[in-house]
Amino acid sequence: MSVEMKLRELGLELPIPPRPLGTYNPVSQAGSLLFLSGQIPIVNGELAFAGRVGAELTVEMAQQAAILATLNVLAHIRAHLDGFDRLEEIVRVEGHISSTDGFHGQVEIMNFSSNLLVAVLGERAGHARTVFSVNQLPENAALMLVVIARIRA
Amino acid sequence: MSVEMKLRELGLELPIPPRPLGTYNPVSQAGSLLFLSGQIPIVNGELAFAGRVGAELTVEMAQQAAILATLNVLAHIRAHLDGFDRLEEIVRVEGHISSTDGFHGQVEIMNFSSNLLVAVLGERAGHARTVFSVNQLPENAALMLVVIARIRA
């Protein structure tokens, strides 16, 4: 089953990939590695989740933000590769979660990103992962994902 | 002398590599590059150093935490490569130190990680490095190391 069909089964679809906010590229390729610019939970040009977990945002809202940012990651990969056939594997996912002091539950938020990748990519999801807590993010985004992928070059 | 023998000379030994906290891999390989998931000072499944330098933790405690996290890095490399023969070089080490506002001595903490790598890997330790201060980390860990290594693929 294709990535898009699996997303549809989950009630999800890939958005138009967000545009860069400056003179840089959304994706940079180096041999068989793709480096994606940081992705935040933007939908149709609007930030869907602003603020910090533990203050303006609940864990559940941050988990939804993680799904939206993951969809933006997938949308950029699809746009760059013209589909998912040449995607070999997600190599690394860094998750940066905007959190109040004393909130240490970032892992259960990032699991929504990892689980979505596994659900739609299967074995190609197999990433190393790092989760960070940050006291704020640019644009006041709830979280940011920084992804490296391996492709058939 | 082997890496394990050098560790023993220093009174150290490699732990069982910590298990991932979600649906991701501890190590992801892309050609000759190994991307390791973030490593914290976990020993036998328990976080050995929680809190922030400048508050609950002294610089000396954070230096011990850096050693433990570095041992976890080495343990994952050994597990993935079934030894250290195929390790060519540590390419990059990012250190994220949980610190109070106004504490700027993160470099002298990370030097314990770099020095340990040099002591046991010799020229193969030769990494680029980046040190960050963070106001907290997931699980309230004292620090986190994010490592890329180069191997004979």
Add this chain to the structure above:
Amino acid sequence: MSVEMKLRELGLELPIPPRPLGTYNPVSQAGSLLFLSGQIPIVNGELAFAGRVGAELTVEMAQQAAILATLNVLAHIRAHLDGFDRLEEIVRVEGHISSTDGFHGQVEIMNFSSNLLVAVLGERAGHARTVFSVNQLPENAALMLVVIARIRA
């Protein structure tokens, strides 16, 4: 026109590349990838901009800090490659901006780094980018750049 000539046109010149602060390398090469250690706005061994945007530093000062750190990035690439001929592309730039709570204008600071890269490297500047807000940096630096470049190996 050479990179140095373009810099001169902008009234800029490359500094002596800052020395590492521990037992690590300023640049680590893995095949055709260069991983640079984090660069801060150091000039002649002195930190030119300390503190946080929104407190001790204005946006304009942080933009100058971004230019100085970018020059240090270029200086290390030139030193490692003995010029810029073998530089193929800047693959990724991570910008970490030391900021007060509630300041979310990090993007307009990092654009000074991206714009300088485009001005002097042209198409070879084409990087993926990620911008972070941090509540402080080691040595109390105003910002830090972490760069990966692709070279002709």
